[in-house]
Structures are given as C-alpha cells and as structure tokens.
Amino acid sequence: MKANLEDIALAAGVSKMTVSRVLRGGTGFSTQTRDKVMKFAQTMGYVPNRLAAAFGADQSSTLVGMCVPRLTSGLFSHVLDGVDRALSRLGYQLMIGANNHSAEEEEAWVRQVIAWRPAGVILSGRTHTPGTVDLLREATGPVVEIWDLTTSPIDISVGFSHFDCGAEMAQFLLRRGRRRAGYVGALARADVMGAARLEGFEATLARAGHPLVACEVLHDMPGFYAGYYGLETLLSRQPRLDVVYFHNDEMAIGGLAYAQSRGLRVPEDLGIAGWGGMEAASILQRRLTTTVVPTTAIGKAAAEALVARLKGEAGQEVTVLPTRLEPGETG
Amino acid sequence: MKANLEDIALAAGVSKMTVSRVLRGGTGFSTQTRDKVMKFAQTMGYVPNRLAAAFGADQSSTLVGMCVPRLTSGLFSHVLDGVDRALSRLGYQLMIGANNHSAEEEEAWVRQVIAWRPAGVILSGRTHTPGTVDLLREATGPVVEIWDLTTSPIDISVGFSHFDCGAEMAQFLLRRGRRRAGYVGALARADVMGAARLEGFEATLARAGHPLVACEVLHDMPGFYAGYYGLETLLSRQPRLDVVYFHNDEMAIGGLAYAQSRGLRVPEDLGIAGWGGMEAASILQRRLTTTVVPTTAIGKAAAEALVARLKGEAGQEVTVLPTRLEPGETG
DNA sequence: TTTTCTTACGTTACCGGTAAACCTGACGCA
DNA sequence: TGCGTCAGGTTTACCGGTAACGTAAGAAAA
Numbered sequence: 001m002k003a004n005l006e007d008i009a010l011a012a013g014v015s016k017m018t019v020s021r022v023l024r025g026g027t028g029f030s031t032q033t034r035d036k037v038m039k040f041a042q043t044m045g046y047v048p049n050r051l052a053a054a055f056g057a058d059q060s061s062t063l064v065g066m067c068v069p070r071l072t073s074g075l076f077s078h079v080l081d082g083v084d085r086a087l088s089r090l091g092y093q094l095m096i097g098a099n100n101h102s103a104e105e106e107e108a109w110v111r112q113v114i115a116w117r118p119a120g121v122i123l124s125g126r127t128h129t130p131g132t133v134d135l136l137r138e139a140t141g142p143v144v145e146i147w148d149l150t151t152s153p154i155d156i157s158v159g160f161s162h163f164d165c166g167a168e169m170a171q172f173l174l175r176r177g178r179r180r181a182g183y184v185g186a187l188a189r190a191d192v193m194g195a196a197r198l199e200g201f202e203a204t205l206a207r208a209g210h211p212l213v214a215c216e217v218l219h220d221m222p223g224f225y226a227g228y229y230g231l232e233t234l235l236s237r238q239p240r241l242d243v244v245y246f247h248n249d250e251m252a253i254g255g256l257a258y259a260q261s262r263g264l265r266v267p268e269d270l271g272i273a274g275w276g277g278m279e280a281a282s283i284l285q286r287r288l289t290t291t292v293v294p295t296t297a298i299g300k301a302a303a304e305a306l307v308a309r310l311k312g313e314a315g316q317e318v319t320v321l322p323t324r325l326e327p328g329e330t331g
Numbered sequence: 332m333k334a335n336l337e338d339i340a341l342a343a344g345v346s347k348m349t350v351s352r353v354l355r356g357g358t359g360f361s362t363q364t365r366d367k368v369m370k371f372a373q374t375m376g377y378v379p380n381r382l383a384a385a386f387g388a389d390q391s392s393t394l395v396g397m398c399v400p401r402l403t404s405g406l407f408s409h410v411l412d413g414v415d416r417a418l419s420r421l422g423y424q425l426m427i428g429a430n431n432h433s434a435e436e437e438e439a440w441v442r443q444v445i446a447w448r449p450a451g452v453i454l455s456g457r458t459h460t461p462g463t464v465d466l467l468r469e470a471t472g473p474v475v476e477i478w479d480l481t482t483s484p485i486d487i488s489v490g491f492s493h494f495d496c497g498a499e500m501a502q503f504l505l506r507r508g509r510r511r512a513g514y515v516g517a518l519a520r521a522d523v524m525g526a527a528r529l530e531g532f533e534a535t536l537a538r539a540g541h542p543l544v545a546c547e548v549l550h551d552m553p554g555f556y557a558g559y560y561g562l563e564t565l566l567s568r569q570p571r572l573d574v575v576y577f578h579n580d581e582m583a584i585g586g587l588a589y590a591q592s593r594g595l596r597v598p599e600d601l602g603i604a605g606w607g608g609m610e611a612a613s614i615l616q617r618r619l620t621t622t623v624v625p626t627t628a629i630g631k632a633a634a635e636a637l638v639a640r641l642k643g644e645a646g647q648e649v650t651v652l653p654t655r656l657e658p659g660e661t662g
Numbered sequence: 663t664t665t666t667c668t669t670a671c672g673t674t675a676c677c678g679g680t681a682a683a684c685c686t687g688a689c690g691c692a
Numbered sequence: 693t694g695c696g697t698c699a700g701g702t703t704t705a706c707c708g709g710t711a712a713c714g715t716a717a718g719a720a721a722a
Contacts, residue, residue, distance in 0.1 A: 335708060336709065337709095347708085347709080348710080348711095379708095380707090380708055380709065382707090382708085382709090383710090385709090386707090386708085387708065387710050388710045389710090389711095
C-alpha cells in the first residue's frame, strides 16, 4: 500500500540500490538518474522505513532513549527540552520514560528500550540496579548519566554535585548570620539526590559549629502542599528555627505560604531557601533564595556528548556544569 | 555479540520458531521445552530485538509518537505523564517531539516519526498543514488529536473547547459585576487555542453589552514575565479596566505581581483571571481565579482511545472532558 | 483397523532496507 | 593495441524476527 524503494526503482527503471543511494544523498549516480528518482519518490509519496533501515544495517538506529524521574517535574521538563532540541536538530528521535524515582522501574524501562536497539541512552541520576548496569554495558551505544555527577559513570556523565549545592547554601546562610537551620524534604528513601544536598548542607553546618536543628523528610511528592505541611510539622516540633532549607523551590514556595499564613516575617523571623531555580520563584514579591540549576544546558550537553561519542569523537567522560546560588530576598 | 533467537535455539536444541513461541508466551510446546528455552534465554542474557520483530511482522510496532507544542509547558507535561503512564502499562513506548507552536515543524516531526511506522500518533491541537494530514491518512495507525476539540478530527479527538473556556470565564466575571475587561495574551499568530479562548471571551462580553475594552497579545512565550509586562503595557494604554483575563495562569501570576507592584488591590481595584490550573496558582495568598483543565485525564484518555482502536475496539470519535472554573479570590 | 484429530514441533519465505562485491562501457594513456 | 581507471550502475547476501504452512507421532473416534 505504501511505496517502498522497490516500487520507486521499478518506476524509475533503476535498481533498488540506486534509489537508496540517491535518497540518502550518496554518490555513484548521474544527475539525470537522481532527478528521475527524486521525482518518483516525490510523486509516489515515499516515506522511508527506518525500522527496516536500522534493522538491516545492524548499526544502531537514530533512536535515543531517555529516562527521567517524573515527567511532571518543572526542572526535568527543561532538561528534556534541551535534549530534544539538540537531538532533533541532528536527526535523532527521543524515546522517553519515567521511573518514578525507582531504580526497579528504571531497570524495567531500560529492558524495554534497549530492545529497540537505540543509538544511545540517557539516564537521570547515578543510582541504578546491577541489572540496569549489566544491560547497558552489553548494549553497545553510549550511556549518559545526567543530573548528578558520578565519580565512576557507566560511560558519560553530565551534571553537577548535589552535595556541593547543599554545602554552598549552608555557607551562604551561615554568612547571613543564620544559626538554627532546619530542613524540609520529600520522597524519603526514593530520592538520592535530595539526600545528597541534605548531606552537604548538614555537613557544612556541623563543621561550622551550628549543626542542623531539625529535619523533616516527607514521603510525599515534592510539591507546594508538601512544603506547606512539611514546614508546619517541622515548626510544631521545633519552633526555634531561623532558617529552613527546602528540597526544592516548589516546596519552598509552599513553605513561604505557610510562614506568611502564620504571620511570620520572611526573612526577618524565618529565612527560606529553596533549590532548583524555578521560573515562578523569581517573580514572587520577594525573590526566593535558591540555587539555579542549568537544566537546559545539561540536556543540551548530554545530547551533544552522546552524539559526539556516536560519531567517534572522543569527548569528556565527566562534564560539570555550574550551578548558581541566587541570593534572593528570603534567605 | 548479543544472543539472538537462533543462538538460544541452538543451545536448547530446538528451532528458532519454538524459541520465539515460548518467549512470546504462545502455545504449541511442552513444559519441558519451555523451561529449557527459558533457562537458556535467561543465562544467555537474551534481549529481544523489537526492531526486527516490528519490521518482520509488518504489523506496526509498539511505538507511539506524540507531539506537543512545548516540552516545558507545565500543563503539557501532565498530559505527557498521563499518556506515558497509560501506554507504558500496556507495553507501548512513547516517542516525543515538540513543534514550538508551528504547523510546519509539526509536519517535519510527523514525517520523521511515521518513518518508524508507529502504532499510532498523538498530536496537540487541531491545526495541521495539509501535508501533515496526508501523511497521517496514509499511515495506517490511529491518530489522536488532543487538547482542542475538533469538529472533524482526522481520526480520534480528546479534549475540550477553548472557546467555551473563554465564554464561561466571561460569564463568571460579568456575574461578579465586572464591566470593563481586558485581555493579555501571548504567542500572537502561533497559538490558535489561546485565540479561541479570546474569541469565546470576547463574544460573550459583546453579547452581554460590555465588550472587551483592551487587548494586548504579545509575541513572547507565555510566561511570568510576559504576564508582568503585558499587563503593564495594557494598563498604560487603557488604565480604566476592572478585570484582566490572561492567556494562562503563569501570565496571570505575572500580572498579579505587576498589579501588586503598582499598589493595585486585587480583586477590589483590578480582577485577575487565568487559565489552565497550574498547581502554583492554588497556593498564592489569594487563590487565582482560573479554569482548571483535565491535563492528566486527557493524556490517559488519549492513550486509551488509541490502544482501544489498535485492538479493534470501536471507541468514540470525540471525547469531551470537562474543564472546571475555579472561582478563586482574584477575579 | 482405519481415519481423524491434536500436540508439538520444524521449514520456508518474507518484511525493506544496506554493505559489499561485482559488473560494464567509455575514456585516457603508454 | 592493450591496460588501467573511473563513473555509474547492478547483484547478492544478509539483518532477526514472525506468519503460514508442513509434518510426525500418538490419542481418540469411527
């Protein structure tokens, strides 16, 4: 029903192979032949079959798989966007999946996706099941781990250090005179990267002699409500805090709302710091103190590193992209 | 290097076909044979080649293509999430793309994606180039158009009416006593659906005898800043407004920030209404007056309609999902 | 006893491209 | 004249599955 190479070859009076070469812009045919083939391909509405091409030429396809923790994350949607823009410009197609912060779901996704023999795979985070690692090592294509830096990546790593984000924020808050800090997190057990920020935060505070006073890590999804109720819980347990560091900006904004509802002045009575650099955070009455993460840049760099590796160019194993602490007015 | 059906067949002393049947859970083999094959498949680390399967069995693959206007849209990321959850549960893989609100980019994407012979395609919106429609009509799989209802869909349509959203908001604001309404939009020329909301809004106001007083449609991306500066421009041109309807919630929040920076009381001096139902909007000091859109539900319904069609079940051509006007405290 | 049915496989052909090897005639050149 | 060379092709053999069909052996039915 749909025209294939052979149909065009028949119509143009040449062989399949010649049509294939013409359509891929190769060499070894005359201008007349090219024009004739092109004309028939056009009029017959030829649509190449990449399934056949990728399968036949055994070299892997132009498919790239990417797995993110959640598709609804504002930050990751920018990463996705960066990846997609870079890849589609180069003729690659993106297959996505979400693992809901679960290494097991990630393994299941990897198993599905490598069955399509993708040219490469992009994963988020550095914690994977042994099965995932095995699967990816046997798959021939490049593997890029983004978001969190890995000391020993499976293959390529693009991101930044969550530990350092937490440490830097702690230093900043200490410089601003904060001495009794709390933390409100989410996704207990599931989110390794949030935990790394907390570790960096806590370690730095402790070294400075002003250890973390209270910590509340919810099992919820990290959203506005979790921030709101998380701060409520934290303050009910330990009212004497002068600053609270949140898992991310959404939660920090939730916390801000709670503080205001309680009549607390921010930042005078209570400092609030977030993480991530959501767009919304910068338009609040008082700009949120936060760490801005290079989301789109990470996506772009990951895609480019992947393609560079595919083309045989030797790229860096680990690419560090800088985060930026945005002082804001709430910390 | 990687084990295939034949390797397993050789190892287990049966034919390729038997291995294929066992692994796909078919019939026509003994328990002993099954166990033996399964054992070898396991130990040899067999990963099926879906490329070959989809190609060989000419029936289309388990790939589903989906194109959204922007990957960074908060609303669409929920739609994507709904689609992905529904599809991955049923064993389908999602290929995504973004068209940047351009029908031409959409056509280019469709051309790329149908080369993979996907089982089906999901598009956002109802405006497509003739080329897109031709390509999709020739492709055999189901085509689902989401987000905006189409009177005559290419195939299946899941969404709601943007015109009605605008009309309903106009009615609501009129009931609240608003008489001099303005509008701030974005993506002039590119966004048909925002334009439909404006039409519904404008038509309803006009019929009630209180026509739209001022309208500012920026060429920017619809974000916080566009809302902020859009309202500034609108008010500089026409200060005597008692309510402003925004393209979406992000812009409305930007507008809210501008109004507050100007010392305007909301809603007393100026009403603000948005559209979309972003999570962030519900945690503001005053809940935003907006229309909540069933994002995840649309994604889920689209995926299910697509799969139902693939399985030959006769589904509805057009599925309407209800939006909900959230009165809030700013309108 | 013969026929038919069923189970449990094996064989064959094919999907639509691509790489690699192989042709062929024209032309240049020693 | 003979040879190499090159443009401009063609032929062949796959890639790894799956559908469709074939078949041998034993069980059940006539």
